[in-house]
Amino acid sequence: MCCFSGAAVAAGLPPLVVSPDLVKSRPGRPAGQPPAQSPGTPPLPAQPPAPARPSTTPASPPAAVPPPAGIPAEPAAGAAAAQSAPIAAGATEIRAQQIRGTRAVELVAEGNAELRRDGILLSADRLTYSELTDEARAEGNVLLAQGTDRVEGPRANLKIAEQVGEFEAPQYRFSRRSDPAPGEPVHEISGSGHADVMRFEGENHYRLENATWSTCQADDPDWYIKARDLELDYDREVGVVRGGSVIFQDVPIFWWPWAEFPLVGQRQSGFLAPTVGVSNKAGVDISVPYYWNLAPNYDATFAPRIMGRRGVQLGGEFRYLTPGYRGESRVEWLPRDAVTGEERALGSVQHQQRITPNLYGSLDLNAVSDDQYFEDLSSRLSVASQVNLLREGRLSYVASDWWSASALVQSYQTLSGEDPYRRLPQLLLNANRQDMAAGTVLGFRGEYVQFEHPDSRKPEGSRFTLYPQLSLPFERPGYYVTPKIGVHHTQYALDRDLAGESRSITRSLPIFTLDSGLNFERDTTMFDQQYLQTLEPRIYYVRTPFRNQDDIPVFDTARFDFGFAQIFSENLYAGGDRIADANQVTAAVTSRLIDPGSGAERMRATLGQRYYFDDQRVTLPGEPRRSGRRADMLAAFSGRVTTSSSIDSAWQYNPRDQLTERFNFTVRYQPEFAKALNLGYRYSREVLQDLDLSGQWPLGGGWYGVARVTRSLKENRITETIAGIEYDGGCWVVRSAVHRFATNPDDVTEALFLQLELNGLASVGSSPVNLLKRSVAGYGKINEPVSDRVFGAY
Secondary structure, X not given: OOEEOOOOOOOOOOOEEEOHHHHOOOOOOOOOOOOOOOOOOOOOOOOOOOOOOXXXXXXXXXXXXXXXXXXXXXXXXXXXXXXXOOOOOOOEEEEOOEEEEEOOOEEEEEEEEEEEEOOEEEEEEEEEEEOOOOEEEEEEEEEEEEOOEEEEEEEEEEEOOOOEEEEEOOEEEEEEEOOOXXXXXXXXEEEEEEOOEEEEEOOOEEEEEEEEEEXXXXXXXXXXXXXXXXXXXXXXXXXXXXXXXXXXXXXXXXXXXEEEEEOOOOOOOEEOOOEEEEEOOOEEEEEOOEEEEEEOOEEEEEOOEEEOOOEEEEEEXXXXXXXXXXXXXXXXXXXXXXXXXXXXXXXXEEEEEEOOOOEEEEEXXXXXXXXXXXXXXOOOHHHHOOOEEEEEEEEEEEOOOOEEEEEEEEEEEEOOOOOOOEEEEEEEEEEEEOOOHHHOEEEEEEEEEEEEOOOOOOOEEEEEEEEEEEEOOEEXXXXXXXXXXXXXXXXXXXXXOOOOOOEEEEEEEEEEEEEEEEOEEEEEEEOOEEEEEEEEEEEEEEEEOOOOOOOOOOOOOEEOOOOHHHHOOOOOEEOOOOOOOEEEEEEEEEEEEEOOOOOOEEEEEEEEEEEEOOOOOOOOOOOOOOOOOEOOEEEEEEEEOOOOEEEEEEEEEEOOOOEEEEEEEEEEEEEEOOEEEEEXXXXXXXXXXXXXXXXXXXXXXXXXXXXXXXXXXXXOEEEEEEEEEEEEOOOEEEEEEEEEEEEEOOEEEEEEEEEEXXXXXXXXXXXXXXXXHHHOOOOOOOOOOOOOOOOOOO
16 A cells, blocks of 8 residues: 655656556456555556446547646656556546545645556546545546547536536537548537536546536537437437526527437537518428438438418438348328419429349339429429329340440420320440440440320331441540441331321431541640640531431421530431431631640630531421521630639630621639639520629628629510528528519519528528529538428428
8 A cells, every 4th residue: 555645746757657557447456446565566457447337439539638727738757757658547646736635535635636558548737536436536627538528617426437427517528520421521529518517427528517508619509409408329329308498699489398409510400490581472381391310221211291372281201221222212292272262282202222233123203283383382483394204114224334225215205395205115225335446436326215205196106226336446645536337227107197197117228427636736835834735626427318217207306406525426417317418528626725734724716617518308397498508617715724713615606607606604713611603605606695784792791792683685574583691600500582583474483592501500591602603603511510400491
């Protein structure tokens, strides 16, 4: 035994290290009885005490804990060696200005006292440690720190190994790293507050009386949870509130008799914060979702929705994810629309599955009760303007890296316009084999599809296509030449043609193309910077003979939109019902500026035009024949003019009539995050002429403005307007936005979004974030994202 009856001054003695065996009794010895050890016997091997319960919280790297007030930053010379030497796992190190008591019984440390064990620091003005019970009593300026967690207060009793005890009037702060979903960033979430009493109930478990909790950093937080009884379980990463409320700017906004909330932003079963919005179509729009975290890989959300003008809608969503399959299902049901008097509903199922290592399947089914469902019940332009809802099942087989096959059944629910054909079924076989004889490349596309249409006046039937191709790429540094020849064979078996009769049609066409290009490079200086400039001319020739195809029905074919992708394609049409006759050449040149250090492209300019040697003869029904030998000229420019400014433009010019057919121009100024200004102009002759202004900009004092205005110069009216304002309070954000859009002059939709987002806890109201991201290029969310578990607030 070693007794201390006088003062042990820290500056002259090394710290006192208590062996783990003096803290935890050995097997075969009654608990609490000190080991029988005669003087001179070496210390027993260090055995760390077993924890009271296993921890499932990921271990954070230990953080450096600053010494309590009064302890010098640099140790005295006599204690330097002892301080730098690591202590055994489970051993207890005690430091103080004075230490007295009886070794292996009870020690009293006074004056900037510290107790350390396995990453735990307990410091106080006075500290009493009982080795028999492994209990520490701390008084005066008490600090308990472990990793990034800190608890401070006037008094505490704690059993170190079991982490069981009590802390009076604590102020606390706990930090954990999030476990984000794939693609989301990892971020640290800290919660802090104060209480009358904190009870330690094992590692990572705390229960508090008359407590607060907030993610705000300040001592006087803008928002916090106030609870009569608060339980923090960092194993499950869940907080439990009993008799609690949410206080925002000293005003209670929620009252909870009982509730659970996530401590680290993870999914947690329970009621989510309500969403509230206003629109002229639905009126006041309130939804109170309930989230059910069934398992780590599947969950469900139930979202009743009250619309002032429409009535009560019931909705739900179910999601699942496994290594072999994933998907989600959604349903909405409005028993009676107060405006139309009708029952209205929506159903949606998406499923993807890996059936075998080479066989994949997917299902995508969508339906609504009526054509005006989205227009009446949505406040989002992208949803309200939907035309067709897909219904599709697909199987895909990928046997190797050079061929694949698929089977498809597909139809649509048409909300406006003409019904497209159904594919019942479509079978595809695609191949591209590189390692053929003499360097040739074999390409193949095979298709069988059965077309059906609900209109009995429309032709129906099947189409069988074989398109083998053989190319010979010849590539050398600085140039390439690729000739290709193929035979496009198509056979139709029509159940009814344009005259309502059954018949068979066969079409075979050889197609020859020659693609060639040059690549020149030089070093140049521009904008006082060194660049690698390229000059890349390209010539593309196509020869396809004429075949009369007027008797072939049009099942899935339309003319490609004219652009750079189309002028370098072998057919004017998408789909297989028309193969355009062609004897034409396309010439284009591209120049790029490339940063030689990073390889990033700084600017790109392209100019191209197609030239015809023969008149057009194959057309779609009602399509005028092309006249003239030259197609429209295409030009494009894109690039970063300065480090914060970029331009993107495209021009289609008709040299025959000396008219601009289309012109798009966009300029963006974005010097940093959440600062963006955009100006856009779109012109299509006799179709549209739009001017678009949008941006996000800080207004000062944490305020940000965001807006977008789209005006149709052709119709002399504003087609879409967004005006919003945001405020970043540090640990909370408030957003407000007004959205007005008109799909036509007589049908205007107006909606109001208002959201309060409490970082790390929840958001209240209807979120305009997705609307702003989609509508304002360069928009930046001004705080860290909170997982949006609500699926359907229109």
